[in-house]
Amino acid sequence: MSDDDTSTIPLAGTAGTDDAVAAVKAVSSQVYEFTGVPGKASEPGPGVKACPGRDPEKYFQVYHPWNFAPTSAADNDVAMKHLKEKLSTGGWVLKDEYRDNSPNKNLNLVADNDAKKMSVSIVAYSKDDVPSLAIEVVSGCYQVPEGQTIKHS
Incomplete structure (x- = not known):
């Protein structure tokens, strides 16, 4: 791996x-x-994975993919509007907003919080039979404290 691989994910x-x-x-x-609308989040919790380009015995990342299903289908777009606004405040910076190449041209948001060393990507599936948001929060690379081991989940 090149040095570039380690510099893309902050410590x-x-x-x-x-x-x-x-x-x-x-x-x-x-x-x-931030969604600002009633709904239900999926249950699976965060996972732990090796940090690309770094010693897998010493460095790890945490990722948390989950889905948000608004109580009302019409609220999917409202939730994205709220997320777009909120992910430009409080240390969050909206890095990208685009429509993907799918037939539904789903709206995608990507935001980073440099202070928290976290990133979030969101895809709005507003045209699906059951509208929802696919959300993934990913951390920067953590170094495990001396004498501890990484617990992979």
């Missing part, structure tokens, strides 16, 4: 996997609040 500091997972869950909860 998030030193943390045990439990603390890093808790930090990602907190950001996912914040994103859920």
